[in-house]
Amino acid sequence: MRGENANTQSAEAAAEARHILVVDDDDRLRNLIARYLGDKGYRVTGAKDAANARAKLAGMAFDLIVVDVMMPGESGLELTRALRDTLDLPILMLTAMGEPDDRIAGLEAGVDDYLTKPFEPRELVLRIATILRRAQPRAQDGSQAAPLLRFGSLSFDRGRDLLLNGDAPVRLTTAETSLLRIFGAAPGRTLGRDALCREIGAEPTGRALDVQIIRLRRKIETNPKEPRYLVTVWGEGYALRPDPDG
Amino acid sequence: MRGENANTQSAEAAAEARHILVVDDDDRLRNLIARYLGDKGYRVTGAKDAANARAKLAGMAFDLIVVDVMMPGESGLELTRALRDTLDLPILMLTAMGEPDDRIAGLEAGVDDYLTKPFEPRELVLRIATILRRAQPRAQDGSQAAPLLRFGSLSFDRGRDLLLNGDAPVRLTTAETSLLRIFGAAPGRTLGRDALCREIGAEPTGRALDVQIIRLRRKIETNPKEPRYLVTVWGEGYALRPDPDG
DNA sequence: AATCTCTGTGGCAATTTCGCGGTAAGTTTC
């Protein structure tokens, strides 16, 4: 995980820097985000309203847009809808806490992810990295299987690497995300201890994997003592068995 | 464990050698792998791209395929997906370090295992041995009967080594799985004590086999005291007789 | 510098698997 983390960051830092447009009317927040993303090796441009954003978009190329929903004048939501039809850029939406309507509307408008204010800067960076990684082969459209794996009241959105409780995201660490990603790639299949350890960069001899499994169980299982979804196959490894119906 | 291991090795050394197709555009690596596997008693054929691999596959029979994901032209991933639909061969994928996406995609495409470059030749041999052991009953081509053996309300899915009660899997230990696998390979046939003991890595003199048979009976027989399916052939060994109809 | 989060490690308990000894029960042979 250490390796993977470093890898991701270096990948972003290397090559030509990704260009991100931050649209928010709050100067403080916008500058904070800009500086933080700048430190992480991104190239950042700010816009303080929808009109300004359109101007910037017309003038230069971006790899991703971060939009705040609450803005005077044209709201972030409207901007998002408009952009969806014309451009094909990943969009990350910032919503206020306790406004689930915004989130749902945002998802309907086609945003790639959303973040609830207040959020931690690191969280923002992680989401951006995920979106950029996932958005690369964005050319081909959908028509593939349902990307949602359900576990009782929770669900995991592979493709965005998000664990959702209803429509609120649950915090996942990088190691946990890695595990859910492989398990999600082959639902129901038993993955060997070796493969899993390799994935999180741990020694197969140690107890690192056990610990991660337990920590993951505490997040997705109703009763972690009797796992229903992330089950252990004795002597073989572990398997992720989502709810049958989906 | 060690019994199983010894078993595997002897199986590979003896019998007719397994045929492996190695698909990699890197001549050095391909030849290295070929030579190493050759030393271990495998029969190896190389292909330097996807097209070449298809030609080889059309011309002769293989037991396993090793593919590199990174290849000019048709990628290993595409080749894998295509093969999954037409052939039913175990596939081991070689991925570059720090490309978890490749591994995920590989698992989605249905590869049996993957290995991250750079790897140690020993690792490769171990994984190949594991896959071949696990995938044995799958190698033969189609037109075989239903892979399900029925015992009353239970059934055993050879090919996946799963004992099913309706559609819920019944837990099997490794020794029990080994036994069901051999019995399932030759339904109705009487297997000698020696052969069975060899399979589970036990001394033919001890009582290990008896105990395993009993434990298995408790799982598949309606009345373990009067075995109907896993019967003992006195002085000869044991035989598995599934329900006549299937 | 102080704090927080994430992670692996070491250790110990709990669980599971497995083989052996011993004994009962059944079968064949004489």
Place this chain on the structure above:
DNA sequence: GAAACTTACCGCGAAATTGCCACAGAGATT
């Protein structure tokens, strides 16, 4: 019938595997 085999199967303990807590160290953030 009785001896000689062969199989059924209960407990027990050893070994392997997994569950999980407490702790320390590394990085990131403030």
